[in-house]
Amino acid sequence: PFPPLLSVSPAADPAVISPQDPTLLIGSSLVATCTVSPDFPLKAEDLYWTLNGRRLPAASYAALGPSTLSVALARLNGSRQQSGDNLVCHSRDGGILAGSCLYVGLPPEKPVNITCWSKNMKDLTCKWAPGTEGETFLHTNYTLKYKRRWYGQDNTCQEYHTAGTYSCHIPKDLALFTPYEIWVEASNRLGVAVSDVVMLDILDVVTTDPPSDVHVSRVGDLEDQLSVRWSSPPALKDFLFQAKYQIQYRVEDSSEWKVVDDVGNQTSCRLAGLRPGTVYFVQVRCNPFSIYGSKKAGIWSDWSNPTAASTPRSERVAGGCDPKGGEQNTTLRRELKQFFGWVKKHAYGCSNLGIKLYDQWRVWLQKSHKTRNQV
Amino acid sequence: GDSWGIFTFLCAALCNLPALPALNCSEELGAGQSIQQTYDLTRYLEHQLRTLAGTYLNYLGPPFNEPDFNPPRLARAERVPSATVDLDLWRGLTDNARLAANYRAYSRLLCYLRVLDGQVGTAELRHRLAHFCASLQGLVLSIGGVMSSLGYPLPAGPAAPPARPPRAPAAPNDFLKKMDDFWLLKELQTWLWRSAKDFNRLKKKVPPAVVTLRLEARGF
Numbered sequence: 001p002f003p004p005l006l007s008v009s010p011a012a013d014p015a016v017i018s019p020q021d022p023t024l025l026i027g028s029s030l031v032a033t034c035t036v037s038p039d040f041p042l043k044a045e046d047l048y049w050t051l052n053g054r055r056l057p058a059a060s061y062a063a064l065g066p067s068t069l070s071v072a073l074a075r076l077n078g079s080r081q082q083s084g085d086n087l088v089c090h091s092r093d094g095g096i097l098a099g100s101c102l103y104v105g106l107p108p109e110k111p112v113n114i115t116c117w118s119k120n121m122k123d124l125t126c127k128w129a130p131g132t133e134g135e136t137f138l139h140t141n142y143t144l145k146y147k148r149r150w151y152g153q154d155n156t157c158q159e160y161h162t163a164g165t166y167s168c169h170i171p172k173d174l175a176l177f178t179p180y181e182i183w184v185e186a187s188n189r190l191g192v193a194v195s196d197v198v199m200l201d202i203l204d205v206v207t208t209d210p211p212s213d214v215h216v217s218r219v220g221d222l223e224d225q226l227s228v229r230w231s232s233p234p235a236l237k238d239f240l241f242q243a244k245y246q247i248q249y250r251v252e253d254s255s256e257w258k259v260v261d262d263v264g265n266q267t268s269c270r271l272a273g274l275r276p277g278t279v280y281f282v283q284v285r286c287n288p289f290s291i292y293g294s295k296k297a298g299i300w301s302d303w304s305n306p307t308a309a310s311t312p313r314s315e316r317v318a319g320g321c322d323p324k325g326g327e328q329n330t331t332l333r334r335e336l337k338q339f340f341g342w343v344k345k346h347a348y349g350c351s352n353l354g355i356k357l358y359d360q361w362r363v364w365l366q367k368s369h370k371t372r373n374q375v
Numbered sequence: 376g377d378s379w380g381i382f383t384f385l386c387a388a389l390c391n392l393p394a395l396p397a398l399n400c401s402e403e404l405g406a407g408q409s410i411q412q413t414y415d416l417t418r419y420l421e422h423q424l425r426t427l428a429g430t431y432l433n434y435l436g437p438p439f440n441e442p443d444f445n446p447p448r449l450a451r452a453e454r455v456p457s458a459t460v461d462l463d464l465w466r467g468l469t470d471n472a473r474l475a476a477n478y479r480a481y482s483r484l485l486c487y488l489r490v491l492d493g494q495v496g497t498a499e500l501r502h503r504l505a506h507f508c509a510s511l512q513g514l515v516l517s518i519g520g521v522m523s524s525l526g527y528p529l530p531a532g533p534a535a536p537p538a539r540p541p542r543a544p545a546a547p548n549d550f551l552k553k554m555d556d557f558w559l560l561k562e563l564q565t566w567l568w569r570s571a572k573d574f575n576r577l578k579k580k581v582p583p584a585v586v587t588l589r590l591e592a593r594g595f
Contacts, residue, residue: 014447021549053437081436082496084549088438096446099550139496165498 015097023103023189029074034089036067044069046092076104078137105137107191111184114198117207117299120235127167128184138188144168149179176202203291207299208233211284216309223276229268230284241291252279277313281306406524413517414574421567427503428560435553456480458565471527478518479530485511
């Protein structure tokens with residue numbers, strides 16, 4: 001049932017590799033040595049090397065002493081894994097005597113494309129892209145730093161990966177009406193690279209929550225219109241700003257959104273030119289521009305969750321529409337209307353008699369006619 | 376599948392909260408269910424570990440991720456509690472000793488895994504490790520719950536593993552650290568495999584009716 005107790009090696013390390021865990025530039029060469037500890041009865045000729053599990057050719061070996069074997073590695077490629085290439089010194093039977101992790105790569109490139117936004121002027125989130133190469137083969141650490149211009153003290157962002165891998169979130173202690181300098185430092189074992197400095201005022205990069213309470217409803221019986229209403233984002237209600245809104249809508253089974261751009265400052269809008277009897281999905285977003293008179297554009301919020309509504313479809317009687325009959329109906333109706341008008345003036349009682357009652361009777365007639373046809 | 380395992384884990388964690396007085400009334404039944412849940416948790420963790428170990432060993436690179444890799448276990452690396460034990464010794468363990476060994480082992484293993492979490496390179500690995508540590512924490516709680524319901528005291532030491540592991544000498548170089556990580560994962564595998572047998576054995580001490588019902592329900 002249980003595997004045999006594993007044999008435990010003696011306390012001293014069987015061999016020592018030099019250099020131990022070196023960092024190297026791509027394309028460089030390396031000579032490594034493996035020296036067996038005096039407690040071990042092994043000679044140089046009893047040893048061999050592997051790199052990432054593959055045996056290295058004996059032609060690259062050289063015995064530098066009775067118990068020291070070297071290996072020459074030329075024009076090294078970037079490390080196969082970020083934890084380092086595994087260079088291992090073995091005894092003849094395959095046992096591992098010692099190992100060294102080789103970190104072969106490139107120094108980092110300047111991070112680029114720093115963009116930031118502030119949610120309701122309370123915080124700041126920035127994202128960036130690594131330099132053009134991207135692949136340095138080494139683990140690269142990114143640090144976002146910021147300081148108020150003319151105030152001298154550097155601050156370091158702490159919360160990373162909030163909006164993707166290359167992002168950081170500054171949750172508090174941000175001042176308004178003052179320019180900030182923001183930059184990103186990339187560092188790995190081979191060096192450091194600093195991005196260009198971005199200067200911004202929090203008020204210039206404000207975004208907000210999507211509009212709340214988005215309601216989409218029909219406009220009476222109109223088949224080609226829907227009315228959209230929403231509330232302005234509550235988080236900014238105490239601030240002086242103008243809001244721009246945008247609406248996008250699409251038919252239920254299509255992926256093409258139509259955008260209504262010129263909504264301006266209102267919190268309602270009517271969509272027209274729609275298809276009757278169709279389900280539409282509608283979303284609204286907000287751009288809080290000109291906060292405290294800032295000249296900059298502001299940043300669009302996310303779209304609100306889609307709201308669905310359908311346009312009405314008028315009923316058509318299966319029995320068919322007789323145009324002639326329709327004409328006759330119009331004349332009859334007109335006459336009836338006149339009659340009822342006269343009745344109202346000159347007769348007392350029967351006040352419920354009116355054209356409306358006649359219309360209701362017509363509707364009832366259509367419905368019962370339809371049911372009779374269906375039966 | 377995965378969601379069933381998570382459900383079991385949550386049940387185990389919740390059922391073993393000491394604040395619930397109702398459990399005291401039917402201790403035998405409570406213990407039986409807890410043992411079954413702990414068993415299920417070890418199987419779930421075993422499954423989770425396979426994916427985690429695969430990803431982690433690929434991160435360490437060959438030869439660590441080769442199937443027949445078996446490096447020497449250096450004496451300095453004895454910090455990780457070993458699951459392997461003499462068969463007769465194992466058979467003769469009292470319930471208390473059996474549970475205590477499991478409890479101690481996973482508490483220590485959890486500590487070491489958490490240290491690993493702080494050092495590891497890629498975001499994907501950190502995410503997987505964090506998830507696994509949470510599940511392992513659940514297992515420790517579950518074992519503690521079984522011990523409490525059977526009236527055994529929890530092994531001495533902090534109930535929750537301390538933030539810093541007991542100071543074993545840190546690996547003197549990166550390659551030896553990779554070997555330590557390899558052995559940590561190996562011991563974890565062996566422990567989960569052994570725990571399944573431990574809890575199977577403990578299940579037999581529980582009234583058969585309860586166990587039979589459960590087996591039938593699971594279609595065995």
